[in-house]
Amino acid sequence: QVQLQESGPGLVKPSGTLSLTCAVSGGSISSSNWWSWVRQPPGKGLEWIGEIYHSGSTNYNPSLKSRVTISVDKSKNQFSLKLSSVTAADTAVYYCAREQGIAAARFDPWGQGTLVTVSS
Amino acid sequence: SSELTQDPAVSVALGQTVRITCQGDSLRSYYASWYQQKPGQAPVLVIYGKNNRPSGIPDRFSGSSSGNTASLTITGAQAEDEADYYCNSRDSSGTHRVFGGGTKLTVL
Numbered sequence: 001q002v003q004l005q006e007s008g009p010g011l012v013k014p015s016g017t018l019s020l021t022c023a024v025s026g027g028s029i030s031s032s033n034w035w036s037w038v039r040q041p042p043g044k045g046l047e048w049i050g051e052i053y054h055s056g057s058t059n060y061n062p063s064l065k066s067r068v069t070i071s072v073d074k075s076k077n078q079f080s081l082k083l084s085s086v087t088a089a090d091t092a093v094y095y096c097a098r099e100q101g102i103a104a105a106r107f108d109p110w111g112q113g114t115l116v117t118v119s120s
Numbered sequence: 121s122s123e124l125t126q127d128p129a130v131s132v133a134l135g136q137t138v139r140i141t142c143q144g145d146s147l148r149s150y151y152a153s154w155y156q157q158k159p160g161q162a163p164v165l166v167i168y169g170k171n172n173r174p175s176g177i178p179d180r181f182s183g184s185s186s187g188n189t190a191s192l193t194i195t196g197a198q199a200e201d202e203a204d205y206y207c208n209s210r211d212s213s214g215t216h217r218v219f220g221g222g223t224k225l226t227v228l
Contacts, residue, residue, distance in 0.1 A: 036217065046155075046163065046206050046219040059215055095162055104169025105217075106153035107208065110162040 002027035004096050004111035012090075012118050018083040022096030022111060029077045030054040034099040036107060037070060037081045039092040047092075051099060052079055086118045123211050124152075124220035131226040132197045140192045140223045142207030150210045152190035154183060157204045157222075166205075167192055194225075202227045 008020035022035070029035065037049040050060035052070045060068050069082040083090060093115050097107040124144040132138035142152055151170065155163035165174050167183035180195045190209070194201055207220040 038219075045222040046157075046208075048208070048217040048219060051217070061216060099217075101168070104151050104153075104172060105210075106165050106168035107155070107163070108165040108168075108174060110164070113162050 002098060002109055004098065004109060006094060006096050006111045006114040008114060008116070010115060010117060012086055012116060013120055014087055014118055016086055016118075018081070018086050018090060018094075018116055018118070020081045020094055020096075020114065020116070021078050022080070023076075023078045024098075025077070029072060029079065030074055035072070035079045036097050036099055038095045038097060038107070038110075039090075040095070040113075041089070041092040049081065049083075049094075088118050090116070091118045092116060123218050124207055124209060126205075126207060126220040126223045128221065129224045129226070131228055132194070133228050134199060135196055137193065137195045138197055138225065140194075140205050140225065142190045142192075142209075142220045143188055144209065144218075144220075145188055146210050146212050146214070146218075147185060147188050147190050149214070152183070152185065152207045152209045154181075154190075154192045155206045155208065156201075157206065158202075163206065197225075197227050199227050201225065 003025045005023045012018045034051045036051040052058045067084045072079045093113040095113045097110045153168040156166050157163040171183045182193045184191045206222045211218045
């Protein structure tokens with residue numbers, strides 16, 4: 001079964017760039033699925049950040065679009081997130097997830113999540 | 121602000137039935153999916169599509185939809201169902217995904 005694992009620095013300085021990677025195991029990132037990033041600030045709800053297809057096609061949350069880049073590395077079976085010009089408001093647990101289906105779309109499975117703190 | 125609206129909190133007596141709702145114009149065109157999240161854990165898919173449960177999800181969880189409202193129903197709520205529940209679907213453009221604000225379910 002497919003498993004996802006996020007990795008990256010847990011601390012990023014204000015105005016810097018947050019960089020995370022999601023490693024996919026148990027399946028191919030080139031399968032017919034989109035791959036997403038979702039975040040959750042402490043004590044708050046879930047926010048969809050964006051998604052990527054193995055072809056490189058992307059869709060981003062309009063509220064974050066100017067700062068977000070999601071890329072895919074098929075050779076390593078992983079995809080990545082970059083969020084630029086971060087502030088304390090970007091402190092959150094960041095999850096990666098596979099999107100399945102079209103008409104009955106859903107996120108499954110999810111990675112365990114990684115906490116990124118923006119602080120000097 | 122979210123394009124999907126959920127009640128912030130709902131409570132249910134142990135063994136009773138509870139409905140958690142999600143409202144949004146995009147739900148007239150797209151199905152919602154539902155996620156359960158317990159403290160310190162990643163969300164888990166519980167319902168998707170018209171009314172589909174992933175393997176391992178108890179059959180007391182069910183989904184339905186009418187007009188601009190999607191619902192998650194727990195029939196015979198158990199103590200372990202106490203959690204935050206989030207709906208997800210597409211936004212009005214159909215291009216982007218969006219989550220509801222979440223509903224905290226308390227089992228009394």
